Amino acid sequence: MNLYIRNNTFWFELENLTRLFFPNEKINVYREFQSVEKPFILASLDDEITVSVAIGDFEAEKTAPVCADNGENELSTVKLLYQLLHDFSGIDQPWGLLTGVRPIKLLRKLRAEIGTEASDRRFLEDYYVSPEKLRLADMTEENERRIIELSRPESFSLYVGIPFCPSRCSYCSFVMASVERAKKLMQPYTDLLCEEIRATGQIAADLGLRLETVYFGGGTPTTLSPEQLDQVLGAVNSSFDLSACREFTVEAGRPDTITAEKLFALKENRVGRISINPQSVSDEVLQAIGRKHTAQQFFDAFELARKCGFNNINTDLIAGLPKDTAEGFRRSLDAMLALDAECVTVHTLCMKRAATLTQDGKTLNREEAATAREMVRYAQETLTARDYIPYYLYRQTRMVGNLENVGWSKKGYESLYNVYVMDETHTILACGSGGVTKLRNPDSDFLSRVFNFKYPYEYIGRFDEILKRKSDIKRFYCDLHS
Numbered sequence: 001m002n003l004y005i006r007n008n009t010f011w012f013e014l015e016n017l018t019r020l021f022f023p024n025e026k027i028n029v030y031r032e033f034q035s036v037e038k039p040f041i042l043a044s045l046d047d048e049i050t051v052s053v054a055i056g057d058f059e060a061e062k063t064a065p066v067c068a069d070n071g072e073n074e075l076s077t078v079k080l081l082y083q084l085l086h087d088f089s090g091i092d093q094p095w096g097l098l099t100g101v102r103p104i105k106l107l108r109k110l111r112a113e114i115g116t117e118a119s120d121r122r123f124l125e126d127y128y129v130s131p132e133k134l135r136l137a138d139m140t141e142e143n144e145r146r147i148i149e150l151s152r153p154e155s156f157s158l159y160v161g162i163p164f165c166p167s168r169c170s171y172c173s174f175v176m177a178s179v180e181r182a183k184k185l186m187q188p189y190t191d192l193l194c195e196e197i198r199a200t201g202q203i204a205a206d207l208g209l210r211l212e213t214v215y216f217g218g219g220t221p222t223t224l225s226p227e228q229l230d231q232v233l234g235a236v237n238s239s240f241d242l243s244a245c246r247e248f249t250v251e252a253g254r255p256d257t258i259t260a261e262k263l264f265a266l267k268e269n270r271v272g273r274i275s276i277n278p279q280s281v282s283d284e285v286l287q288a289i290g291r292k293h294t295a296q297q298f299f300d301a302f303e304l305a306r307k308c309g310f311n312n313i314n315t316d317l318i319a320g321l322p323k324d325t326a327e328g329f330r331r332s333l334d335a336m337l338a339l340d341a342e343c344v345t346v347h348t349l350c351m352k353r354a355a356t357l358t359q360d361g362k363t364l365n366r367e368e369a370a371t372a373r374e375m376v377r378y379a380q381e382t383l384t385a386r387d388y389i390p391y392y393l394y395r396q397t398r399m400v401g402n403l404e405n406v407g408w409s410k411k412g413y414e415s416l417y418n419v420y421v422m423d424e425t426h427t428i429l430a431c432g433s434g435g436v437t438k439l440r441n442p443d444s445d446f447l448s449r450v451f452n453f454k455y456p457y458e459y460i461g462r463f464d465e466i467l468k469r470k471s472d473i474k475r476f477y478c479d480l481h482s
């Protein structure tokens with residue numbers, strides 16, 4: 001698809017919106033051109049705003065008046081394009097023309113600026129968000145806000161990354177190393193990670209920061225041995241003041257990594273919340289996505305965690321997986337409810353470019369989008385009826401059906417860390433490879449980032465540089481107070 005832009009700077013939004021309707025096509029964006037070539041979209045801002053679309057037999061054009069506010073001109077242009085692409089395809093996008101990762105943050109900002117009624121109207125009438133998604137956004141915003149209000153100016157959360165997994169899931173694009181190939185890196189990585197944790201703990205203490213939540217993610221932290229888990233968790237416990245810490249989560253995502261010894265190591269080190277992720281309870285689906293564990297292994301791991309005393313367990317499901325059906329997804333969701341999981345996070349499959357699925361040529365199609373929408377609708381209706389609340393939500397590009405990921409929980413079991421990360425409420429100090437420290441100015445939206453190396457071998461080989469970069473944290477806070 002050719003996208004021609006004349007006399008305006010709205011290419012980012014226009015390209016993103018075009019991609020919603022043509023997810024499998026390359027979008028060529030031209031800002032300088034002599035002529036236009038079919039199929040094309042042309043968006044120009046001259047005496048008036050004009051958007052033209054010519055695809056096969058479909059040819060149409062819409063116009064709107066130019067106004068003094070360039071933000072309004074951008075919105076008008078994107079609305080015209082949405083209307084034309086909707087007329088062409090007949091597709092109603094559930095989130096309308098919104099393409100950003102954080103629609104709830106946008107809703108909250110609008111509410112602060114223009115009030116609840118006007119912001120709801122803007123979602124429906126200007127952004128073309130469906131009433132169903134607006135209801136979901138409304139509920140999520142309210143629940144998120146209660147959690148955000150717990151944070152103080154000196155609050156921060158700690159993220160610890162363990163970049164190892166038993167095997168690669170076919171939809172995953174994270175930088176991780178399979179245990180088989182990276183076994184010899186695991187102990188040196190663990191040792192250096194503990195050193196970074198200690199250095200970070202010292203910085204947080206020197207700055208008088210208050211630790212609210214701890215989150216171990218990755219990868220799969222429970223690929224570490226019980227001794228290694230004890231070593232890293234012990235480093236957190238001895239390096240940080242946890243007296244104000246409200247939540248300590250470890251992703252035990254892959255059931256095939258969970259043992260009683262590891263769960264015991266977590267319990268001993270104050271971990272209160274874990275995630276055990278089936279994604280689906282169909283063995284056929286699990287096999288199709290390269291998970292290399294069975295549904296029964298998930299049920300066994302869940303039961304073991306309960307026996308070990310874990311009373312706050314999250315389970316992740318994914319709507320739209322290959323080989324799954326609406327009926328299969330219903331079975332998966334019902335199984336989580338039968339287990340009485342405290343949290344159920346319902347993701348929608350995202351076709352990331354670097355994932356094996358995409359590399360193997362899988363594309364997005366209308367039938368799968370319709371099925372994924374049915375699955376997500378079932379989840380929303382069923383979880384709401386069972387008194388689960390949506391407490392955080394985010395979106396990604398190239399999601400099946402252009403849907404969303406939603407964290408649902410029983411009241412009082414919301415994951416605070418997930419909200420803080422998504423809302424960018426306060427500073428996140430990150431340790432481990434792939435970690436990104438985000439330093440937040442509590443008086444503005446300003447965020448400064450400090451990156452760790454992505455790959456474990458780089459992290460190990462260039463560890464001195466990681467420690468040097470940590471001095472940016474102190475510099476940031478000193479500048480704030482100077």
Ligand code: SF4
Pocket residue numbers: 164165167168169171172173174176218219220253254
């Ligand atoms: S368990 Fe998570 S991080 Fe590991 S390969 Fe699968 S999706 Fe990626």
